[in-house]
Amino acid sequence: MNPQPLACNSLPSYHPLPFYLMQVTAGFPSPALDYTEKSLDLNEHLILNPISTFFMHATNDALKESGILADDLLIVDRSLKPQSGDIVISVIAGELCARRFEKHGQKIILKTDEDFNEPFFLTADNEIQIWGVVTTAIHSL
DSSP states (O other): OOOEEOOOOOSOOOOOEEEOOSOOOSSOOOGGGOSOOEEEOHHHHHOSOGGGEEEEEOOSSTTGGGTOOTTOEEEEETTSOOOTTOEEEEEETTEEEEEEEEEETTEEEEEOSOTTSOOEEEOTTSOOEEEEEEEEEEOOO
């Protein structure tokens, strides 16, 4: 998976959207419940560390079993220390990649969900960098 960086807007944005507290039903909703109870800013729920957060798009389904599909919007936090099982954005051989971070003792492995992709072993000799931890993947239905 080769995530594509998105252009960054340096100005902070606050775009509250209507948030309805009523539950969604499959039938016809009551017209009496057609009102907004408060507004919702997704930044407050999805971005814990705004200064350390950036966005990328996934380019393939290499992490499909982890819930990341091609063209998903990835929210990445650079301030988080990767834990075993996290999805991280890394630079491997000069290429941006999304991989699962696994730690077994002193051994660190970066891999996809696909068996045919070779895992990468993080050593002092290689040029692998961890850019951040993926905290959220957003995909369209």
